[in-house]
Amino acid sequence: MRYRPSVASRRDRPSESLFQNHVFVEPLDVLPRFASVTPPPLEVLVHLPSYGALLVPAPDTPRADLQTSDPYTVKGEVEVRLTPGQKHHRCHGIRMEEDVFFEQVFPLIGNTVFNQRSQRFDFSLSVSTPIAPGDAVSHDLRVLCDLSAQVIGLNPAPRANFDGSPLRPRFDFSHLDERETMKQLPSYEEQQEVDNADVRWIEDMISSHRIVVVKYNPNPMGSVNVLDDRFSTFVQGLGLIEAKCSASVFTVAGPMVARIKIPSPSLDATIFAFRLSILQRQTIVSPRDGTRVHTESLVPFATIGTVPKASTQYPSLDTPFVWSGQEVGQSDERKGWSSEIRGRFPRCDKCRWSTLPGVFTPVTLSHLLVYDLFYSLFGEEHDGTKMTVSGPGRLRRMRRTKATILPNSFT
Template identity: 25%
Template sequence: MLRYLSPARAGPSSRPRSDDPQLSLHVPNYGVVFLPQPEVGDNKPRHDHMLHGELEVTLNAPKRAKSIRVGLRSKIKLDLGPGRRAEETILFERSVEIVSSTADGVWLAAGTQRFDYTIIMPSNLAPHDQHSNGIVYHDLYAEVEGLPSPEEWKAPRSQGSSSSLFGLRGKRSPSAANSKSVSRAASPNRKGGKSGASTPLTPGAQAHPAALSAALSNLASAAAALLAPTPPPRLDRAPSYDDSQRPKEAANGEWLQGTFKTKRSIMLIYNPNPGDGANELHDRASGYVPGLGVWELVLVSDVFTICALLQIKINLASLMPATTVFAVRVLLAQTHSITSPRDPDSQKLTGTKHFVILEQGKRPPAGHLHPDKHYIALWRGPLAGGKDKVDGESGGSVKIDTKARLPNDNVSRPSTLPGVVTPINVSHALVLEVFFSVWGEDDKGQAMKVPGPGGLRMLRVSRPVVLPSVR
């Protein structure tokens, strides 16, 4: 069952190259994490959950990596309606990392190797949840970080000298540019001296403009060379003990280029049973309503969860001859309230869904306030134009004993347990509804001036329940 409920397994986000590492995350129970109900109260200790698992790394050739990281991230996405933008907030994030103690990095041999990890999860972390305007989800992710890829090293290259007399970087020195152009003009032929030689200046003689420019450019180049910092000589590192123990192919091992990632979804399920066993439901309610008489409701489920099989018993034991029962149904009412984690004082968004679990008979259409005998009824007494029998003073009766199934995890959500910290709170109730009327009485039970079909009434009984998730 867990295999079908679990999220998709981890996989690469894009098609990998043949020399890229293949990452795979393994967790118990197909990624479903079971948590007990959190302890309520400031003085009680918190028993945080230890999430254990394995990261599998597969390589075709030995490589080095800077670090290996595994983490858990919880997020919430909200649609807060008109006038407010959508929100995406990180509720929780924690990671563990393997970092090499030397500059050699983490050595990854060719083949498949596994790394164990343990992440401490808070005992009151928000469970996964989804509604029309909000979703909470958890991602378990892994990252293997190598050296920056060549794309990350790319940057606009500066032209000309990297430093100048005026402290400017990335620009060509005007004197250097003149020097290049003048050197060609000063030696149009190879006669009379070496190519590129400047004409000496003598007292009383007028200097040629080209020669003067060449002299100044040489002076500027010499000054720039003197001011440029000289890098220190690079010394080879002495071999370490790890180098001597490493296989020979490690010496020529290449670094991974870039960061490789994978992730998978994690489902958090809380169990309200203190004994960590299955949850049961045994609920009984009864009462008396004028015009309907005595009613009784019994709800039983040996394993009470979402999508559970529910046994329902309904007994209307003292129906009057003038009473008509049109329909009886049982609903699951699910109410959720959403609070923005960025603005806790803002107005909460609330909504309620009703799921019909059992329905016998048919409710009269909306707008028909005084349905007559032409409408289908589950039970109609003789004074209301029906043929159902009435047994003396005890009256008539309607008995229902059947089984029905609750909605599945795709449409309904588990109840939020006390102590769980989450922006989305969910509560449930099982609701009994009985639609009936009494001949000659309005919907408030008062006698009508002109006797006729009675006003439509409804008995509504709500029984709060804690609905656990599938276990």
């Protein structure tokens, strides 16, 4: 698993979908300027369930006397195909690689021969939890989890990091364990066919990289998350305010419904808008030097009415409103005001999911559900004092916040 900002060079990743296999050929030496490039004799594919999305249970609440957690097992297949027209090829070994801020490497199978058929090798990785959740939106800071399969030839070149720097010495392939650990050994007929054929050694190292998306479910029962947040409060000039926000499937970009009811507002009140937002707080810790960067962003996702501009201090009588009392001069026959709105929570490109307690990651996010009601009282300042000259009152905002865990989307 790696952390990198969005300004990093993208030469290390093709622009295709994150969930596709990306195959690279790493030769022994740099090719001459006008040398012809020979296509790789093999194609390596990494197959994972659910398109590489790993739904991990929420970690237990950390305790001083309980410092361990159960590992999470990732199962899949590595498929090796000979490209059309290629004969048998022998490789030095196959291994899987998983980068989780530390590099964990183990050999999958040792010296073997590939025939003209497609061959698959099962693997099972035990990942210690809590592992940092992936975050791979192109415009934002990233935490990437790569699962790599490598077919190793006689003279593999050292791999490089995302920034082009070489990996640490423990990635030296000369120390690769060649013990066969898989059960998919060739049959007697296949071995005889290989023994009688002209088998060529693979010279380079052929790699396939697959993005793995780690997602945590905050629900301890493992089912869908539900939101039912409601409150009631008393505000001078508006009286009793009742509001709620609910979602049968609470998730990023999931559907929601919100309701607000003000039974007996003052006759000199004007209500301009009711808005719901997500306040996102982000803390980024550099894995290199521990530097912390804190940012906040308010992401509105549902609005009833029109929110006055921030520069507006005293909304005029022609400012759009959703309810106004008789004493304002814009008579509304309704005794009170109530409304309902349906919409969706912010998309993942606007708002990221919350970081669960006990999960350690360079990018930590927390969220607040924010209710904002914009209104004014005719002839009054925002603190309730009377204006020197009677007229439209100063703009006020009633805000209510509720800490919440915004779940990831599991679809």
